[in-house]
Amino acid sequence: MAVIVKVTQYLEELRIEEEKKPPAQRRLIPRQVDLAEAAGVTPQAFSYWIRQGEDAPLNKDYLDAIITKMRANGFPTILNDLVEYVPPPGLEINSDK
Numbered sequence: 001m002a003v004i005v006k007v008t009q010y011l012e013e014l015r016i017e018e019e020k021k022p023p024a025q026r027r028l029i030p031r032q033v034d035l036a037e038a039a040g041v042t043p044q045a046f047s048y049w050i051r052q053g054e055d056a057p058l059n060k061d062y063l064d065a066i067i068t069k070m071r072a073n074g075f076p077t078i079l080n081d082l083v084e085y086v087p088p089p090g091l092e093i094n095s096d097k
Contacts, residue, residue: 002086005056007066023057027074029033039065058083072080 002027011029018026036046049056063082068086070077 003058004086005052005058005082006084007032007050008080010077014075020038026050029075030073033068035069038069 005093011032014029018029023086032047032050033043036043039046039059041062046062049059049062059060066082067077
């Protein structure tokens with residue numbers, strides 16, 4: 001099993017979507033340095049954390065700070081936007097239960 005931190009991908013998806021809008025309708029997407037500040041860590045520590053991908057330890061304080069900052073900027077960010085669960089090989093997930 002792995003839980004993959006996908007903050008970078010999420011921010012990139014938002015940038016692409018916001019660039020499609022007229023300039024007056026675009027929302028400000030926080031930079032990684034802004035998210036690091038919100039999480040109370042250095043930009044270097046934050047960058048290291050998100051670069052680890054599936055090896056990144058889940059840090060609920062970081063995730064909470066990111067969601068709070070993103071929502072303050074008008075994005076309806078949820079946990080699933082930032083992390084992805086990847087089941088172990090051979091494990092079948094039954095979504096009917």
